[in-house]
Amino acid sequence: MKFAAYLVAASALFMSHAALAHDYHAGDIHIVHPWSRATPPAAQVGGGFLKLENKGEAADRLVSASSPVAGRVEIHSMEVTDGVMRMRPLADGLEIKPGATVELAPGGYHLMLMELKQPLKEGERVPLTLTFEKAGSIDVELAVEAARPSSNHGAHGGHEAQPQDHGHKH
Template identity: 60%
Template sequence: MRILQFVFAAALTLVAFVGAQAHSYRVGEIQIGHPWTRATPPAAKVAGAFMSFTNEGGAADRLVGGSSPIAEKVEIHTMEMTGGVMKMRPLADGLEVAAGAKVELAPGGIHIMLIGLKQPIAEGDKVPLTLTFEKGGDIEVELAADKMGAGGKAQDHGSHGHGESKKTDHSTH
C-alpha cells in the first residue's frame, strides 16, 4: 500500500511540475514568464497579451513581431497618458530586452495586441501565440485566458471600454 501511495504522490508532483513549467518558456537567452490574456466580449476585435521577458544573456535581443491563428495580425504596443488621453501606438522597431534586464508587458503599459480576432477568447482558454525575436528567433507560447478586466490598472483592452475618468484615443491604431 505504501508503494502505491508513493507512486501516486510522485505522479501528482510530476503533474504539478509539468503544469508549472508549461507556462514558462525560453528562446535564446530570453526567459518568458507567465504569458496571459483576458477573456473578450463576443464581438471584440482586439485583445491584449501580457508576460515578462528576462534577458539572461550578455547581449540585447529585440521582440520584433508575432502571429496567432486567432488574429489577423499581432503588434507590439505601448500605452501612455498624454494630456488626460490614453494613447496606444505600435512600437515600429519592436521591443528591446537589454542584456540582464527584465521587461514586464502589463495592462496600461507595453503589451502585445492581437488584432482582428477571428473568435472570442473565453476565460480558461489557451491561446496560441508565436513570438519572433531578432536574435532568438521564433517561439510558440500559450496565453492563459483570465477573466475580463483581470490583472491590471487599465481598462479591459479587449473591449476598449471607456472609464469615467479616462478618455481613450483610438486614432493611433
C-alpha cells in the same frame, strides 16, 4: 483528520497555481507566464501580456508576434501624456537589454491581438508565436484568464471591452 484535509486542500491549491504558471525559453530570453483576458463574443481586439527576461550578455528585441486567432498582432506601448492615455505600435519592436526584465502588462507595453477570429475564452490557451531579433521564433500559449470588470477604472482602459476608446480603426 483536519490536518489531512488541510494537506489535501493545500496541495490542490499549489497544483492549480502551478498549472497556471508557464514559461518558455528562446535563446537567452526567458518568457514568463504569457496570458490574456477573456473577451466578449463580438470583441475585435484582445491584449497579450507576459514578462521577458534577458539572461544573456547582449541586447535582443521582440520584433513581431502572430497568432492563428488574430488577423494580426502588434507590439504596443501605452503612455499617459497630459492626462490622456495614448497607445502606439512599436515599429522597431521592443528591446530587452542584457540582464533586464521587460514586462508586458495592462497599462504599459503589451501585445494587441487585432481582428480576432474568435473570442478568447477563460480557461483556454491561445497559441502565439513570438519572434526575437537574435533568439528567433518560439511558440507559446497565452493562458486566458477571467475578463476584467466592464468599467474603465483600470490603468489599461480595457482593449477587450471598448476597443473604440483607443483610437483603433477596424
